[in-house]
Amino acid sequence: MKKINVFLLITFFATALLSAQNGYDVGASATDFKLENIDGTFVSLSDFKDAKGFIVVFTCNTCPYAVAYETRIEALNKKYASKGYPVIAIMPNNIEIKPGDSLSAMRQRAKERGFTFPYLIDHEQSIFPQYGATKTPHVYVLEKTNDLNIVRYIGAIDDNYKDAEQVNTKYVEEAINALLAQKQVSISKTRAIGCSIKI
């Protein structure tokens, strides 16, 4: 019996360690947060009482892939916020390494590009590791169920960073459309090149 307990304990810690290292997989419950927005307020997922879910995007000013997707991130918010899936953008980089990602630079960029979504800063760099984000841009689509936010999609926005016109599959849109139709998300994980998050 003791042996089993020890075994269970080891398994438990190993799993905890593993998930701490790798972040969320599809189906995991995502943590809420309270992060500073570019307007000085603090934003949490729980503030969005009417949301059905969220498009959480780890992104920044300085990564060319993030820049390539700026317009498309804004378009996602325009299209889906009213349907219950607002974009929540989180800037995860260490701003000592990337001064171009400071809160004031973020504010400037949001103004220039007309972002209508919250653009938050992970000051303590404590949220992105829990999600398991490793790069920008890195998207997590969450579905709100009772009190939990369940991860339904992880990965890229679509399959052509170069040209929005040439995209074959809009991964994030397909995931949300499926969720809105109460269907299974068919492509729930994708990979794309991005800039490593600066720690």
Next chain:
Amino acid sequence: MKFLRATILILLICSCVPKQDQLEIYDFQGIERFLFLSDSKTYVINFWATWCAPCIKELPYFEQLQQEFKDQVEVILISLDFPSQFETKLKPFLEEKQLKSKVIVLDDVDMNSWIPKIDKKWDGAIPVTLIYNEYKRQFYPQSFTYEQLLTEVKKFIN
């Protein structure tokens, strides 16, 4: 006559200078063969881009490795620069650095299809490095110091 001789001399000199003005650009299918070469060498494949600061920081270590283990190791630097920056960023960078290692460019937008073929663990952040020879291969989703790189490469060549 003198002029002709000078011209020939200049032409000769020019033809000996390594050319960086032509990029070797491939889609994933074209890149794949560089990931499975099977001869006596150990291949060190580094994925990088001019816009990736940690990549640029570790490039000299790969250069140093290539110089020190010329006979046993071949370093291949695979650039993931944007095609729109080939002329403005990548070419000037290569021109300035005069890298000794082989540089090729991967231009293939369907990343979700080819990233897992390089390694299942790779989620797309760079830099990453693949070291392989005919006996084994190992994928490194990390940055390197020269010492770390040396330690890993020695596991392959000894």
